[in-house]
Amino acid sequence: MRAFTCGICDSPLYFENSVCVSCGTNLGFSRDRREIVPVDEGGRWIDPDGLVWHVCDNLNLSGCTWLAPLEGGACSACDLTRTRPSDDDLTGLSQFPVAEAAKRHLLVELDTQGLSYVSRDDDPEFGLCFDMLSSVEENVVIGHEDGVITIDLAEGDDAHRVKVRVELAEPYRTMLGHLRHEVGHYMEFLHVRGDRIAAARELFGNEEASYPEAIERHYEQGPPENWEDSYISTYATMHPFEDFAETFAHVLHITDTVDTAASYGLLAIDPSAFSSFRDLVTGVWVPLSTALNQINRSMGALDLYPFVIPPPVLDKLEFVASLRT
Numbered sequence: 001m002r003a004f005t006c007g008i009c010d011s012p013l014y015f016e017n018s019v020c021v022s023c024g025t026n027l028g029f030s031r032d033r034r035e036i037v038p039v040d041e042g043g044r045w046i047d048p049d050g051l052v053w054h055v056c057d058n059l060n061l062s063g064c065t066w067l068a069p070l071e072g073g074a075c076s077a078c079d080l081t082r083t084r085p086s087d088d089d090l091t092g093l094s095q096f097p098v099a100e101a102a103k104r105h106l107l108v109e110l111d112t113q114g115l116s117y118v119s120r121d122d123d124p125e126f127g128l129c130f131d132m133l134s135s136v137e138e139n140v141v142i143g144h145e146d147g148v149i150t151i152d153l154a155e156g157d158d159a160h161r162v163k164v165r166v167e168l169a170e171p172y173r174t175m176l177g178h179l180r181h182e183v184g185h186y187m188e189f190l191h192v193r194g195d196r197i198a199a200a201r202e203l204f205g206n207e208e209a210s211y212p213e214a215i216e217r218h219y220e221q222g223p224p225e226n227w228e229d230s231y232i233s234t235y236a237t238m239h240p241f242e243d244f245a246e247t248f249a250h251v252l253h254i255t256d257t258v259d260t261a262a263s264y265g266l267l268a269i270d271p272s273a274f275s276s277f278r279d280l281v282t283g284v285w286v287p288l289s290t291a292l293n294q295i296n297r298s299m300g301a302l303d304l305y306p307f308v309i310p311p312p313v314l315d316k317l318e319f320v321a322s323l324r325t
Contacts, residue, residue, distance in 0.1 A: 001105070001256060002263045004036045015108075016101060018065045028055050028067040029104075031076060031111070037067075044071075061093075062100040077104045080119060083131040085153065092134025098156030099132050102176040106183060109252050112259070113324045115187060120147065128186055142178055144185035144245075151178060171233075171306035177249060184248025184320075185241060191323045192244075203316050204247075205240035214239035230312040247316045251277070253305070254285050254317075261288060277321035278314050 004013040011022035013036050018027055028039045030053065039045045043055035045067060053067035056075040062084075066075035081100070085092025110117065120127035131150045133140045140152035154160045155175050165173035188207075192200050201207065218238040227237045236246035258271050258280065267284065274280040289305040296304050309317070 001108070001260045002034075006036075007038050015105070016063070016065060018059060018063070026055075027065065028053065029065045030067055031107075034108070034111070036065075039067075058100075061096070063097040064100060064104070066104065077107050079121070080107075080129055081132055082120060082129040082148070083133060085132070085134040089134050089136060091136045092153050095134070095153035095156040096132060098175055099151050099153055099179075102174075102179050103130060105176055106179045106252075109180075109256055110183070113252075113255065115191075115324060117186065117190065118147075123147070126189075128183075142182065144182045147186055147189075149179070149182045149186065151175075151182075170235075171303075177253075180249035180252045181245045184245035187248060187323065188241070188244045196323075199319060200244065201240070203312075203319055204243045207240045207244075209239065211239055211241065228308065229310050232307055232309065232313050232316075243316070244320070247313070247320050250307070251317055251320045254281060255321075257292075257305075258284055258288065276318060278318045281309060281314060281317060 001015055004015065004017075005011065006013055006020040006023060006025060006027075008025045009020065009023040011020060013020065013027070015029070015036075017036065019025070020027060025038045026041075026043065027036050028043070028045055029035075030037050030045070030047065033047065037045050039055055045053045047053060051069075053069065054071045054073070056064040056066050056068045056078055057072055058064040058074055058078045062078070064075060064078055066077050068075040068078075078100070080103070085096055087093070117128045118126070120129035126147045128147050128149070131148060132153055133150060135152050135154045140154070141150065142152050142155070143150050155164075155173075155178060161173055161175075164170075188200075215238065223231070223234040223237040227234060231237050231243060231246075232250055233246050236243040255271075258267070261267050262271050267288070269284065271280060271284060274283060286309070293303040293305060296302060
């Protein structure tokens with residue numbers, strides 16, 4: 001995530017800012033220009049090509065700061081949400097902004113990495129969309145199927161999420177992590193075809209293996225012995241699909257954190273100087289994450305990146321990173 005500044009007073013901004021706290025200017029995020037821009041009193045911004053953009057209609061509902069092409073309309077990020085909590089579900093609505101903020105962050109990452117997708121409007125059968133569901137009155141299973149990513153909004157509640165993380169003995173669990181993992185399933189479905197299938201199977205295993213059997217085996221027997229030698233997490237051991245999705249999520253974990261560190265002047269070398277993702281991981285990410293873990297420990301917090309990357313996982317990361325354009 002790059003460092004943003006106000007176009008009026010040059011004060012630092014965060015990606016989520018809708019108002020500059022220094023000068024009071026109303027703001028909007030231009031996805032096309034990847035900039036936070038000032039909007040007028042009517043919530044409008046005119047881009048260099050003369051096109052008029054408007055504050056997203058969901059600003060007050062989900063805190064969306066992105067600009068929409070039509071007045072009173074939704075932005076390209078909000079258009080991807082197929083289902084949201086009902087107006088009378090106050091708990092779900094209170095959790096909704098957390099999920100939407102993470103989704104917007106994810107979309108910027110996909111844009112940055114050149115990872116293309118097709119929306120549900122353009123492909124009603126397999127296009128990407130998000131069902132942001134409230135588990136207040138129903139059981140919600142986080143997952144992906146044919147382009148539909150389902151998210152349990154309760155994961156936006158810190159207490160709930162930490163409780164689940166502890167129950168499942170997970171080292172890491174965030175809303176953004178869920179989205180990165182689930183969109184990884186979609187990206188495999190979309191981009192791992194033709195000649196790439198053979199290479200993927202060599203690294204991750206045969207994706208045609210029974211998924212229900214894999215789930216049953218995983219939750220009855222746990223991960224295989226010495227799983228740390230070949231996988232990034234215990235969940236990755238369950239099935240080749242999950243190994244790919246976990247690896248995809250870690251590519252985004254790494255690239256986004258490295259890019260943010262570079263944007264804030266914390267790196268002595270430009271990440272783009274590395275010709276391979278493997279070299280970026282070993283040359284930048286490992287020492288950076290070690291330092292960040294130590295900083296977190298200095299604050300009495302959990303490690304920022306509580307994972308170890310063995311050589312076989314480096315191969316998997318390199319393959320997933322090669323899908324980027």
